[in-house]
Amino acid sequence: MQSKCIVLTIIGLITLSLCTMAHAHPEVDLEELYLELSKEAIACIECHKKESPGITADWGAGVHAKVGITCITCHKCEVGGAGLSRGHYKQYQRSDHKYGTSAYRVPVAALVSPMLCARCHFNEVKEYSRSKHANTLELIWKIDPWLRYGMNSDTERITGCFVCHGSILKVKDGKITSEGWPNVGVGRINVDGSRGSCISCHTRHKFSRAEARKPEACGRCHLGPGHPQAEIYNESIHGAIYRSEGDQWNWNASTREWIPGQAYRSPTCAVCHMCKVGTTAMTHDVTERLSWELQAPYTVRPSDFEPFPAKTDWKAERNKMKAVCLKCHGKLWVDNHYIQLDRVIKEYNEVYFKPAQDMLNRLYKNGLLDKSVPLDEQLELEFYELWHYEGRRARMGAAMMAPAYTWWRGFYECKKRYNTFMQEAQKLLSTKQPAYRYQDLPNATGDTEVPRRLSENSDPTAKE
Ligand code: HEC
Ligand code: HEC
Ligand code: HEC
Ligand code: HEC
Ligand code: HEC
Ligand code: HEC
Ligand code: HEC
Ligand code: HEC
Known part of the structure; x- marks a missing residue:
């Protein structure tokens, strides 16, 4: 939100806040910009400034407006093209608006695909x-x-x-x-x-790099019981430093100036997973830099994940991530972190996942559980939650430095779940009674x- 706030606090008695929303008008100098634009392109901005001031102000505050990329650049489409908004033609038959006439008529699409962005x-x-x-x-x-x-x-x-x-x-x-x-x-x-x-990370119409560098950009999807990366980050020292002093970092730095120790002091999600840091190049492929499939029921290397085998070599990817850490930490610190992570993976795979899976298979074989529909029996649900909830939390907590997720919300809950799962399974085996099906x-x-x-x-x- 672009708002200029002046906050005056007078000895804790009166707090006066004067906020002027800069939302009503774009920040870019339109008069200057219009010298370079076609009349059709000007029409979009002039009409939309009134009709949808929020969109127009966001666009005006972003980088695209400054380099002359306007509504028409992204939304003009072929006549009859996919996504053409037929309804929009009506906007050029209006008597109430100077630009609402056929002299400015252009076919417009509401959809803008990455292929349009790919042009530039x-x-x-x-x-x-x-x-x-x-x-x-x-x-x-x-x-x-x-x-x-x-x-x-x-x-x-x-x-x-x-x-x-x-x-x-x-x-x-x-x-x-x-x-x-x-x-x-x-x-x-x-x-x-x-x-x-x-626009999952660069929300329209600002399309901002600074926004995507902040953990909030990722945290709206990466949260909750099965993938709590936002909570994990919040709990880590890295996240704590971000919260305490992140508002002073240089978020708008160019890629060249977005350097640890200069622009920021502790990494965000994007720094570890996407940004250029030292010799590790910027990437829009978040599958890079990963050496494990931490979300999978049984943890494997990304290239061995059958449903979607990554075309990467885990050792090379791990070295890319390590190179990021090494801009702020020493080699022994980083190597030991990964040794600890690998121990956690082994422990989860061998101590919890495999025995529980073996037991599940035994119950299927003995006809005590039905395999035709997943998650329609209590034990199937328990098994699902063992790997999908606490099992993931233990692994992800360890990968991203959050001990409360590794232990209290992770392994501790794995132990509890494991015990109730095994107890119920033993009961079925001893009574030879098939489990209740929802x-x-x-x-x-x-x-x-x-x-x-x-x-x-x-x-x-x-x-x-
Ligand atoms: C005279 C006014 C006017 C002009 C000129 C105009 N628009 Fe619009 N446009 C509107 C209004 C009003 C709406 C909202 C219509 C609605 O909600 O159904 C709209 C909707 C849109 C939409 C959403 C379309 C949809 O089907 O949901 C896009 C995208 C758009 N305009 C882009 C543009 C572009 C690009 C230009 C210039 C080439 C332009 N507009 C010119 C008034 C205008
Ligand atoms: C850099 C490309 C770009 C520019 C410039 C741009 N848009 Fe968009 N616009 C998008 C994208 C991307 C979407 C999301 C469309 C989608 O979901 O496929 C969008 C969506 C929209 C929508 C429909 C979504 C909604 O919230 O109702 C409207 C209306 C719209 N744009 C109007 C405008 C106007 C007016 C301008 C100029 C002030 C403009 N756009 C400039 C890329 C652009
Ligand atoms: C016609 C060319 C063009 C198109 C189409 C275009 N862009 Fe851009 N974009 C640019 C230019 C030029 C810059 C400024 C580059 C710079 O500052 O070095 C830019 C900058 C950006 C930035 C960095 C903004 C910042 O804060 O520094 C993002 C993010 C971005 N574009 C995303 C998009 C997305 C998403 C789309 C498609 C919806 C898109 N662009 C379509 C030309 C384009
Ligand atoms: C709109 C939702 C959304 C946003 C925003 C989002 N992600 Fe994701 N991300 C997902 C989903 C969904 C998956 C799971 C894909 C799968 O495994 O099928 C995922 C997977 C990933 C993965 C795992 C990739 C792999 O190969 O296993 C990483 C790493 C990741 N995201 C990082 C990020 C980062 C960093 C950001 C912010 C800069 C971010 N994501 C923003 C939804 C999102
Ligand atoms: C709040 C956003 C969000 C919602 C809602 C959501 N997911 Fe996801 N999902 C994610 C993210 C983020 C991941 C990535 C987990 C990781 O890699 O750590 C993911 C991972 C997955 C995976 C694992 C993919 C893999 O690589 O193994 C599957 C399958 C999946 N989701 C299916 C679903 C289904 C089906 C629903 C609805 C019933 C759903 N998700 C709802 C965000 C979401
Ligand atoms: C200090 C660096 C760092 C930060 C900050 C960080 N991560 Fe990670 N992330 C890692 C490491 C290391 C791994 C494990 C990599 C591996 O597989 O070797 C990982 C793994 C992941 C995975 C993969 C899980 C899977 O299913 O395999 C996702 C998704 C993810 N991180 C998302 C995020 C999000 C979202 C944030 C911010 C809320 C974030 N990360 C912050 C370093 C970081
Ligand atoms: C998962 C979140 C995410 C998604 C989705 C995403 N980006 Fe980005 N993007 C980022 C981050 C983070 C940066 C900043 C990288 C840095 O600081 O080095 C960035 C930077 C950029 C830049 C500036 C690059 C530069 O050299 O400065 C452009 C342009 C861009 N993105 C375009 C796109 C386009 C086009 C798409 C769609 C294909 C897209 N982004 C999708 C997170 C995302
Ligand atoms: C931009 C700099 C920066 C980057 C990049 C970075 N860290 Fe950190 N890290 C810090 C700072 C600052 C601290 C807090 C130092 C302290 O505790 O005195 C820290 C703390 C830690 C801690 C201590 C956590 C705890 O709870 O005790 C670990 C472990 C760690 N980092 C691992 C990593 C790993 C692994 C990577 C790469 C995946 C990484 N860091 C990337 C700056 C960074």
């Missing part, structure tokens, strides 16, 4: 489109029980899962349907077949067919 930011789009972020829909349709078995409703998916993971956009009768939009999930499938959404999963009405567009060509940038 080719590398970012190329890297992004090979990442797990961009391909997550294909992946979750391969492995997720809620989707594959239709165990929740399409409404729950559209307003839950797909807000983070991304939707499949559809246009019907010149209108984008409500099954897919609004949506800015990381793996959105666009009407041109491209994957992903740049008869009714409310609203298990979701489509189980894998959307066809997920198997089509995924990387339009590959053609160049």
Whole structure:
């Protein structure tokens, strides 16, 4: 929010706050900009300044306005092109607005895909489109029980899962349907077949680099019981330093000046996972720098993760991440951190996951649990939560320096879960009574067919 606030505190008695919203007018000098623009391009800004001042001010406060990239650059589309807003033509038949006449008429699309950004930011789009972020829909349709078995409703998916993971956009009768939009999930499938959404982190219409460097940009998706990276970061020393003094860091620094020790003192999510730091190059592929699949039931190397094998070598990626740490820490400190992490992985895999899985398989074999539907028996749920909740928290807490997540919300809860799981399993084995099956999963009405567009060509940038 662009607001200029003057806060005067008079000996703790009166706090007077004068806030002037800079939202009503763009920060860019429009008169100067208009000298370079076509009359159609000026019309967009002039009309939208009135009709949608929020959007226009955001655009005006961002870098694009300063370099002459305006509404028309991103939204003009082919006549009859995918995503064309037929309704917008009406704006050029208005008698109440100077620019509302056919002299300014241009075909406009509401949708703007990464392929448009690729015209000027080719590398970012190329890297992004090979990442797990961009391909997550294909992946979750391969492995997720809620989707594959239709165990929740399409409404729950559209307003839950797909807000983070991304939707499949559809246009019907010149209108984008409500099954897919609004949506800015990381793996959105666009009407041109491209994957992903740049505005997941660079929100429109500022498209700011500074915003994406802050942990809040990631934390709106990376939180909660199964992937609490935001909470983990908050708890770590790195996050504590960010909270205590981050407002003084130079967030707008260029890539060259975004240097540890100069622009910032402790890393954010983006610093460790994406930014250029020392010899580690900037990347829009968050799968880089990872040496484990910490979210998987059984932890494996990224290249061995069958549903979506990364085309990376874990040792090389680990060295990239280590090179980031080494800008602020010594080698022994960093090496020992990874030794500790690897011990945690081994402990989780061997002590908790494998024995629980062996027991589950034994129950299936003995007919005490039914394998045809996942999560319809208490023990299946217990097993799911063992790896999906506390098992993930233990591993991720250790990877990102949050002892409360490694132990109290992690291994401690693994122990509790493990014991109740084993106790119940022993009971079934001794009584030879098959487990109770939940008869009714409310609203298990979701489509189980894998959307066809997920198997089509995924990387339009590959053609160049
Ligand atoms: C005379 C006024 C006017 C002009 C000129 C104008 N717009 Fe709009 N535009 C509107 C209004 C009003 C809406 C909202 C319509 C609605 O909510 O249904 C709108 C909606 C939009 C949308 C969303 C479309 C959709 O279907 O949801 C986009 C994108 C857009 N305008 C871009 C542009 C661009 C780019 C230009 C210049 C090429 C432009 N507009 C010129 C008034 C205008
Ligand atoms: C750098 C490219 C870019 C520029 C410049 C740009 N937009 Fe957009 N705009 C986008 C993107 C990306 C979206 C999200 C569309 C999507 O979901 O595919 C969007 C969405 C929109 C929407 C529909 C979403 C909503 O919140 O209703 C409107 C309206 C809109 N833009 C108007 C404008 C106007 C007016 C301007 C100029 C003041 C402008 N845009 C400049 C890229 C741009
Ligand atoms: C016509 C070319 C063009 C298009 C299209 C374009 N950009 Fe840009 N973008 C630029 C230029 C030029 C800069 C400024 C580069 C600089 O400062 O070095 C920029 C800067 C940026 C920045 C850095 C902003 C900052 O705070 O420094 C981001 C993020 C960005 N663009 C995202 C996008 C996204 C997302 C899209 C698509 C919705 C897009 N751009 C479309 C040309 C474009
Ligand atoms: C708040 C945002 C959010 C919501 C809502 C959400 N997810 Fe996720 N999901 C994530 C994040 C973030 C991860 C990444 C976990 C990691 O790598 O640590 C993830 C991971 C996953 C994975 C594991 C993918 C892999 O690489 O192994 C699956 C499967 C999945 N989600 C499916 C779903 C389904 C199905 C729903 C709805 C029933 C859903 N998610 C709801 C954010 C979300
Ligand atoms: C997961 C979050 C995320 C997504 C999604 C994302 N970006 Fe970025 N982007 C960042 C971060 C973080 C930076 C800052 C990197 C740095 O400081 O070195 C950045 C920087 C940039 C820059 C400035 C690069 C430079 O050299 O200064 C551009 C341009 C950009 N992004 C474009 C895009 C485009 C285009 C997309 C869509 C393909 C996209 N981004 C999607 C997080 C994201
Ligand atoms: C709109 C939601 C969203 C935002 C914002 C977001 N992510 Fe993600 N991220 C996801 C989802 C969903 C996944 C899980 C993909 C999967 O495993 O299928 C994921 C996965 C990841 C992964 C694991 C990749 C892998 O190969 O296992 C990393 C690392 C990551 N994100 C980092 C970030 C960072 C850093 C940011 C902020 C700069 C960020 N994300 C912003 C949704 C998001
Ligand atoms: C100090 C550096 C650092 C910071 C800060 C950091 N991470 Fe991580 N992150 C790591 C390391 C190290 C790993 C484990 C890498 C490996 O696999 O070798 C990791 C792993 C991950 C994973 C992968 C989990 C999986 O399923 O495999 C995700 C997702 C992630 N981080 C997201 C985030 C988000 C979101 C933030 C900010 C809220 C963040 N990280 C902050 C260093 C960091
Ligand atoms: C931009 C600088 C910077 C980067 C990059 C960075 N750290 Fe840190 N780290 C710090 C600072 C500052 C502290 C607090 C120092 C102290 O405790 O005196 C810290 C503390 C730590 C701690 C102590 C945590 C605790 O609770 O005791 C560990 C472990 C750590 N970092 C590991 C890493 C690892 C591993 C990486 C790379 C994945 C990394 N750091 C990247 C600056 C950084």
